[in-house]
């Protein structure tokens with residue numbers, strides 16, 4: 098295990114509830130952290146930097162007596178005009194974990210390290226991973242085949258093996274992890290932490306529309322389509338959300354430009370809903386704290402089964 102030293106003894110499960118655009122809320126982050134896992138949210142979930150700062154105030158207040166760290170996701174892409182202002186608020190609040198995606202920024206990494214924070218970086222291939230290692234990130238998140246939203250194409254067994262051969266920092270794996278047994282499986286594959294999105298989308302605290310949550314509960318792997326249609330980068334989305342928006346889910350035409358905004362006629366991300374292939378295991382919309390308790394019990398049970406050996410009892 099290569100958990101960050103400052104996190105040792107603080108988590109009850111090796112899980113980061115990953116940041117989800119238009120879905121993660123301060124309430125979800127607080128519930129996750131108070132239940133012993135790392136909660137996170139994208140800074141762009143609030144339309145303005147001032148709103149982002151207010152969310153941080155709410156989370157810090159909600160976690161004042163809780164030791165579990167939380168994280169924010171910053172999109173490091175040239176289209177993100179808020180990068181500098183959001184980074185300044187992040188540094189001011191000394192956010193414990195910054196998750197960067199869609200680009201690397203050494204100034205950001207230095208600024209976060211400057212106050213003792215950690216930077217984990219999303220990667221989908223070895224080229225991006227090697228650049229991130231060179232830039233000095235503390236953790237790599239292997240976003241693998243079947244992950245909700247922007248996803249990679251690599252198999253998690255293969256990708257974790259390759260990453261571990263060049264990186265001795267914290268390794269996370271994301272993609273279709275929905276149960277406690279799968280959290281243990283992620284560790285057995287070589288990850289230090291499981292990175293879980295869609296499972297936390299279907300909780301009461303998430304701000305995804307009810308229909309989005311219902312489609313997650315009703316669906317299974319084959320109800321997901323991998324398409325560049327929403328942002329220009331391949332991502333996993335619920336086929337049914339295209340149909341209900343009057344679009345053909347099998348039309349893979351990307352937008353003219355990379356697009357993370359919600360300003361077009363059919364609003365990407367607002368009307369076309371992301372989810373990963375692991376939704377078959379999601380059958381309810383619980384409170385996040387109840388979900389974490391269930392994941393803990395599934396994880397503990399899976400450890401007992403694993404300890405019994407390959408011809409031990411089956412659960």
Ligand SMILES: Cc1cc2nc3c(=O)[nH]c(=O)nc-3n(C[C@H](O)[C@H](O)[C@H](O)COP(=O)(O)O)c2cc1C
Nearest residue numbers: 115117118139244245246271272273294295371373
């Ligand atoms: C609705 C939704 C929105 C997402 N938005 C973001 C985001 O804003 N930033 C980000 O880094 N990842 C985003 N992701 C990806 C997740 O952080 C994570 O990589 C993914 O959910 C893991 O796969 P899983 O959904 O199969 O658990 C999103 C995923 C979903 C399902």
